[in-house]
Amino acid sequence: MRVADFDFDLPEASIALRPAVPRDAARLLVVAAGQPLADSVFHDLPQALRPGDVLVVNDTRVIPAQFHGVRGNARIGVTLHKREAADVWWSFVKNARRLHIGDRVDFGAGLAGTVLERNDEGAILWRFTADAPLDTAMAAAGAMPLPPYIASKRPTDARDASDYQTLHAARDGAVAAPTAGLHFTPALWDRLTAAGIGRETVTLHVGAGTFLPVKADDTDDHRMHAEWGSIDAATADRLNAARAAGGRVLAVGTTALRLLESAVDARGVIQPFSGDTAIFITPGSRFGAIDGLVTNFHLPKSTLFMLVSALMGLDAMQSAYAHAIASGYRFYSYGDGSLLLPGRDRSPSSLP
Structure with missing residues (x-):
């Protein structure tokens, strides 16, 4: 149709x-x-x-699934999509053209991600590492992923949690x-x-x-x-x-x-x-x-x-x-x- x-x-x-x-x-x-x-x-x-x-x-x-990181002068926005292993996630990425296999991005709160793979649809596979327990660091660094039609009209706040x-x-x-x-x-x-x-x-x-x-x-x-x-x-x-x-x-x-x-x-x-x-x-x-x-x-x-x-x-x-x-x-x-x-x-x- x-x-x-x-x-x-x-x-x-x-x-x-x-x-x-x-x-x-x-x-x-x-x-x-x-x-x-x-x-x-x-x-x-x-x-x-x-x-x-x-x-x-x-x-x-x-889960807090949106992250903002930096690699050099580039700002990288990541929305997690699907978990493949405890420390490995597929994601959709803003400014993905600035990333290559093996690149490391710092997301704050002791959390970092390394690019493992990218697919035909532009999704990127990450391996995450952290100074603290991984889920704790991801919760600290991440934000609630409100749908774009809400997030474009107001910021996420404590109520959304x-x-x-x-x-x-x-x-x-x-x-x-x-x-x-x-x-x-x-x-x-x-x-x-x-x-x-x-x-x-x-x-x-x-x-x-x-x-x-x-x-x-x-x-x-x-x-x-x-x-x-x-x-x-x-x-x-x-x-x-x-x-x-x-x-x-x-x-x-x-x-x-x-x-x-x-x-x-x-x-x-x-x-x-x-x-x-x-x-x-x-x-x-x-x-x-x-x-x-x-x-x-x-x-x-x-x-x-x-x-x-x-x-x-x-x-x-x-x-x-x-x-x-x-x-x-x-x-x-x-x-x-x-x-x-x-x-x-x-x-x-x-x-x-």
């Missing part, structure tokens, strides 16, 4: 620069197949679900938050549990590739960046049992959805998974693992808007987003949420 088909106009004023307070006070647009759009509030999510449904959250935790982490964050490794999870509070989970809604946890460490624009004109020509994720055997068994009992599996965020769809087999059975996924979901893809999605509102022409269009249909999502814009919903990472319920029969996934 043409990438231009996924474009829409979004006023700058629609971009949220801070999250709702409390988090579950964010608005919620319910998009259900065959039903009118329904405006709601996130703390009313239990009323939109059914007993026996299971929400699947991503427990990745955002907590605002940009979900309630479920437990496993360090992400360089972007799974932002659908930002809306959940302990009180909301109490209401969900009381309503018979289950919760399961998976891990997908979100990479900086999530911020990159799609540069191709056709979706067939776009290459996704790989991210590491895992689903343990016990979690997969419980999810399969919930669906066998008639419950629905609903991903909280596109990250959880992509991981689940990477793990499902041709029979629609979710398998244990541990490794990289570069799955790219566009209209025409079929879903085998999930029955719905909780997600924020995404950028025009982004892979995530393509994903929600694959789930609900492009026309339906264009209409839903037009309604959201006209109704004053807040967009992107700190914005409002949506509940997408395709309502179609389950079918085996044909995704690679």
Whole structure:
């Protein structure tokens, strides 16, 4: 499909620069197949679900992943992308043309990096060293990696250290938050549990590739960046049992959805998974693992808007987003949420 088909106009004023307070006070647009759009509030999510449904959250935790260093007179900006070993990371780099294999960059706080490799897409592989324990030095030298559409409008501050982490964050490794999870509070989970809604946890460490624009004109020509994720055997068994009992599996965020769809087999059975996924979901893809999605509102022409269009249909999502814009919903990472319920029969996934 043409990438231009996924474009829409979004006023700058629609971009949220801070999250709702409390988090579950964010608005919620319910998009259900065959039903009118329904405006709601996130703390009313239990009323939109059914007993026996299971929400699947991503427990990745955002790390301080942006660094500013110097090599001679050159200033080097680094955003970590994907960890390959305890001290080795792929990253995207500003002023990368000034770097060569073997170059060493000082990032402050006793942290330094040596260039090991660069790939065709301009990413650079680093080996980091430090005077202190490495993770301690990286935390001291690094900054919270807010999305460009927020960072370009205001500086990162102390509030973001907590605002940009979900309630479920437990496993360090992400360089972007799974932002659908930002809306959940302990009180909301109490209401969900009381309503018979289950919760399961998976891990997908979100990479900086999530911020990159799609540069191709056709979706067939776009290459996704790989991210590491895992689903343990016990979690997969419980999810399969919930669906066998008639419950629905609903991903909280596109990250959880992509991981689940990477793990499902041709029979629609979710398998244990541990490794990289570069799955790219566009209209025409079929879903085998999930029955719905909780997600924020995404950028025009982004892979995530393509994903929600694959789930609900492009026309339906264009209409839903037009309604959201006209109704004053807040967009992107700190914005409002949506509940997408395709309502179609389950079918085996044909995704690679």
